[in-house]
Amino acid sequence: MTTTSRTTAESSVAESGASARRGGDRARGYWIAGWLVVLAVVLYFLPDILPAAQLPVAHQTLLAIPSAIALTLVMGVAGQVSLATSAMLAAGAFCVGLMTEHLSSVGLLTNMVIAAAVGFALGMIVGLPSVRIRGMYLLLATLAFQSIMTFVTQRVQSSTIGPQGYAVPAPKIPFTDFVISSTRAWYFTLLIYAALVVVVCAVIVRSNIGRAWRATRRDELTATSLGVNVRAAKLSAFAISSALIAMTGALAAYYQSVVTYDAFTLPVAIQYVAMIIVGGLGSIAGATLGAILLTILPYVLTTIVHAITPNTAIVFNLELIIYGIAIIFFLRVAPGGLIGLVQRLGRLVDRAWQWSRRTGRQ
Amino acid sequence: MDRFLSAVGSSVGDIALYSFIALAWVVIYRSTKVLNFATGEFVVIGAFLAADLLPNHELLSILAAVVILGTIGALTYVVLIRPFDGRPDWEPVIVSMGFAFVLDGVIAIAWGNATASLPPPIAGTLGRLGFTPVTVLTLSAVLLVLVVLAILLMFLNRSRTGIRLRAAAEAPVLAEQSAIRLPWMFVIGWTASAALAALAGVYFGFSHNVIPSSTDLAILGITPVLLGGLDSLVGAVVGSVITALALNIASLYWGDSSQQAVSGALVLLVLIIRPSGLFGSKRVARV
Numbered sequence: 149m150t151t152t153s154r155t156t157a158e159s160s161v162a163e164s165g166a167s168a169r170r171g172g173d174r175a176r177g178y179w180i181a182g183w184l185v186v187l188a189v190v191l192y193f194l195p196d197i198l199p200a201a202q203l204p205v206a207h208q209t210l211l212a213i214p215s216a217i218a219l220t221l222v223m224g225v226a227g228q229v230s231l232a233t234s235a236m237l238a239a240g241a242f243c244v245g246l247m248t249e250h251l252s253s254v255g256l257l258t259n260m261v262i263a264a265a266v267g268f269a270l271g272m273i274v275g276l277p278s279v280r281i282r283g284m285y286l287l288l289a290t291l292a293f294q295s296i297m298t299f300v301t302q303r304v305q306s307s308t309i310g311p312q313g314y315a316v317p318a319p320k321i322p323f324t325d326f327v328i329s330s331t332r333a334w335y336f337t338l339l340i341y342a343a344l345v346v347v348v349c350a351v352i353v354r355s356n357i358g359r360a361w362r363a364t365r366r367d368e369l370t371a372t373s374l375g376v377n378v379r380a381a382k383l384s385a386f387a388i389s390s391a392l393i394a395m396t397g398a399l400a401a402y403y404q405s406v407v408t409y410d411a412f413t414l415p416v417a418i419q420y421v422a423m424i425i426v427g428g429l430g431s432i433a434g435a436t437l438g439a440i441l442l443t444i445l446p447y448v449l450t451t452i453v454h455a456i457t458p459n460t461a462i463v464f465n466l467e468l469i470i471y472g473i474a475i476i477f478f479l480r481v482a483p484g485g486l487i488g489l490v491q492r493l494g495r496l497v498d499r500a501w502q503w504s505r506r507t508g509r510q
Numbered sequence: 511m512d513r514f515l516s517a518v519g520s521s522v523g524d525i526a527l528y529s530f531i532a533l534a535w536v537v538i539y540r541s542t543k544v545l546n547f548a549t550g551e552f553v554v555i556g557a558f559l560a561a562d563l564l565p566n567h568e569l570l571s572i573l574a575a576v577v578i579l580g581t582i583g584a585l586t587y588v589v590l591i592r593p594f595d596g597r598p599d600w601e602p603v604i605v606s607m608g609f610a611f612v613l614d615g616v617i618a619i620a621w622g623n624a625t626a627s628l629p630p631p632i633a634g635t636l637g638r639l640g641f642t643p644v645t646v647l648t649l650s651a652v653l654l655v656l657v658v659l660a661i662l663l664m665f666l667n668r669s670r671t672g673i674r675l676r677a678a679a680e681a682p683v684l685a686e687q688s689a690i691r692l693p694w695m696f697v698i699g700w701t702a703s704a705a706l707a708a709l710a711g712v713y714f715g716f717s718h719n720v721i722p723s724s725t726d727l728a729i730l731g732i733t734p735v736l737l738g739g740l741d742s743l744v745g746a747v748v749g750s751v752i753t754a755l756a757l758n759i760a761s762l763y764w765g766d767s768s769q770q771a772v773s774g775a776l777v778l779l780v781l782i783i784r785p786s787g788l789f790g791s792k793r794v795a796r797v
Contacts, residue, residue: 229600277781283599284545285785288732292777299771418607425604461622468615475608479601480593 195335203331209443210338211400214345216423216439217432218392223421224430225353226385227365229283232274232290233420235297236267236390238412240397242301245314245407256319260398267394268387275386279379294414301409313408316401334403341399345392349432352388361385422475428485437486445471517758519642523717524754526651530710531731532738532746533658534703539740540666541679541699543599544591547606549707549731551613552579556711557720558621561628568628576708583704584697591700592693628715651713655747658706662743675699733773736780739790748788752776 195203215233222230240263247254247262254262277289305313318329321337328337352358360381363371368378401407419442427438446467453463482489531549538546546552559575560568590609594602630647666672677685678695686692714720734753738745753776760772780787 277778281781281785284603285781287600287603288545288736288777289781291732292774292781295770295774296778299768299774302767415611418604418611421604422608462619465615465618468618469612472608472611472613472615475611476590476605479605479608480590483597 191339195332200331203335205444205447207331207334207338207403209440210335210342211396211403212420212423212439212443213342213436214396215393216420216427216435217345217349218389218396219420220424220427220430220432220435221349221352221361221392222385222389224424224428224434225358225365226361226381228275228278228382228385229287230274230290230386230389231287231414231417231421232293232297232390233393234412234414234417235274235294236270236393237397237400237416238297238301238409239263239266239270239390240394240399241401241407241412242304242314242409243394244316244398244401246304246308248316249309249314252317255322256399256402257322260395263398264391264395267397268391270394271387271390272383274390275383278382278386291414294417298409298412301412305407305409311408313406314401316405316407318405319402328402338399338403341396345396346432346436349392353432357381357384357388418475419471422471422478424485426474426478426485428487429483431487434485434487441486442471442474445474513762514759516642517762518755519644521751521754521758522644522652523648524758525750526648526655527710527714527717528731528734528750528754529652529655529659529747530706530713532734532750533655533662533743534706534710535731535735536738536741536743536746537662537699537706538703539735540743541675541703542587542591542602542696543679544602545606545732545740546586546700546703547603548586548610548613549703551610551617552583552704552707553711553714554617554720555579555582555613556708557628557715558617558624558711560708560712561715561720562621572628572712575712576705579708579711580701580705583700583702583707586704587696587700588693592696625719625721627719628712630716647716651716654709658709659743659747662702666743671695671698733776736777736787739787741791742787742789745787745789 190197194206198206215237219230219233222228240260243263243266244259247259274290274293278286281289305311318327320327326333328334353361360371360376360378361384363374363376364378364381364385371381372378404411423438423442424435425438426441427436428434449467449470450463453466457463478485484491531553534549534552535545538544538549556575556579559578560572562571563574564571586609590605591602594605630645664672666676674685674690675695675698677688678690678692679699682692685695711720734749735746736749737752738747738749753773756776757769757772760768764772
């Protein structure tokens with residue numbers, strides 16, 4: 149490599165550019181921090197702003213976010229396909245159910261860690277086909293896994309406790325005696341959990357593992373030639389995301405206080421895929437946005453359609469139809485999801501701003 | 511032994527049913543390399559249309575159902591699948607799943623709690639296997655499957671349009687340069703597939719009461735297709751035989767609920783051991 153010496157003019161231009169960039173970055177940093185503070189304040193006061201009957205909706209949204217983010221790690225960042233989300237949620241929930249049955253002294257945190265470990269192991273298994281097959285075939289393999297998990301959980305449940313499912317008592321905050329039972333307490337518990345998952349996933353995405361995943365998604369052959377262990381990347385993507393999903397399933401089991409196998413169906417898995425597609429594949433913000441929107445959607449629809457017709461059957465089916473259309477629409481029209489649209493809007497605004505500045509200066 | 515024979519006996523009807531569905535899957539895959547997860551909904555719509563359209567003219571009703579469903583299939587391709595040319599191959603599959611949701615809602619709104627049940631045009635039994643009667647209907651259905659299979663094979667391998675269809679599917683760029691109109695080929699594929707799904711629905715209506723939630727049926731249709739090979743028509747039928755036998759025998763020992771899992775296990779086995787299926791060509795997405 150040859151070293152070049154810069155002239156004074158060049159270096160000062162470079163310097164000013166760099167300092168402008170640094171200044172620009174700092175300004176952006178303040179901007180983002182400001183919005184985060186606003187968000188934190190809103191989230192803190194949300195239980196007081198929302199009517200009490202709506203809080204469960206917030207709970208479900210907060211429960212959906214971590215799984216959606218985990219799924220986007222596998223599908224968006226690492227470029228794989230997975231319909232195994234529901235199966236992993238079931239795995240985590242059944243961990244809690246079985247532990248509560250047989251070892252009820254085990255607390256929330258331990259059960260969640262166990263669920264994560266189980267999810268990790270199962271994720272490795274589900275990830276195995278991904279090493280050899282791709283695309284549609286991988287989708288089918290994960291689909292098959294879902295069917296098998298349904299069968300296994302159903303057998304386990306009917307041979308141990310029967311159709312009413314496992315009853316899960318309200319959990320205590322780890323290392324304290326505070327029982328999480330009120331809607332307010334659950335709100336903050338789920339909020340903190342979701343926030344932790346967001347942070348952890350953001351760190352993972354920016355780490356070497358995340359880079360390996362992105363390289364695998366782009367082009368496996370090139371990634372391999374650059375020294376990326378593609379097989380490890382795929383397996384780790386499935387394992388880590390499944391661990392997160394199973395952990396979330398465990399927490400959800402505590403929230404629902406009952407674990408039954410029939411809550412974990414294929415449509416649930418498809419819904420999570422829909423969430424990350426609508427929100428924007430590959431970004432944590434996209435997954436969060438998609439999770440929020442698609443969890444709230446049925447309630448919004450119910451309110452709207454109820455105003456037109458009180459027929460609950462039609463309401464449900466209309467939701468189904470709109471859900472399906474949303475999936476099709478976003479995959480077709482806006483592959484970057486809502487976040488992609490927002491980014492495009494942001495670029496448009498940016499360009500308009502710069503144009504106005506330039507014309508203003510003249 | 512008797513119970514085992516009964517299981518085999520009840521498989522015969524399922525063989526016909528799965529074969530129609532599997533052939534529908536394979537025809538779509540052969541023409542557009544996509545799996546249509548709304549096939550189950552097509553089947554149920556076929557059954558309800560045949561039952562409700564012209565209640566007094568059953569054969570006409572069936573014909574109308576097949577034609578209408580064929581049109582739906584063509585429209586589905588044009589509106590939903592065609593725009594995904596060149597995108598990752600799992601996207602049209604997810605789209606078809608979304609479409610399946612939409613159709614589920616439509617079916618439930620249109621037919622709510624209704625059941626579709628068609629009086630079988632041919633009655634009579636030809637004896638028993640174990641405790642299961644083997645009806646003339648089931649045997650003629652199996653015969654029809656073989657006839658349809660023969661027609662499809664001849665069409666795809668011998669006729670000009672059929673060869674063009676295969677060319678369009680396997681080498682689209684070259685096909686276009688040989689003046690083969692690709693969109694029409696794909697439309698033909700989807701129309702034929704939807705028609706087959708309608709036939710499956712009609713046959714299902716003969717032997718069962720079809721309810722709006724029977725759409726789960728189609729998921730079972732993947733297993734014969736993967737077993738036999740996604741692009742093999744013969745494989746679809748052979749896969750159906752294997753699947754029907756396996757599922758009925760599993761029902762015998764582990765109960766009806768084991769069917770989904772056995773189905774899933776078969777799929778996983780195939781995907782791990784021999785992704786191209788028994789008769790499929792080797793060009794599977796192997797890494």
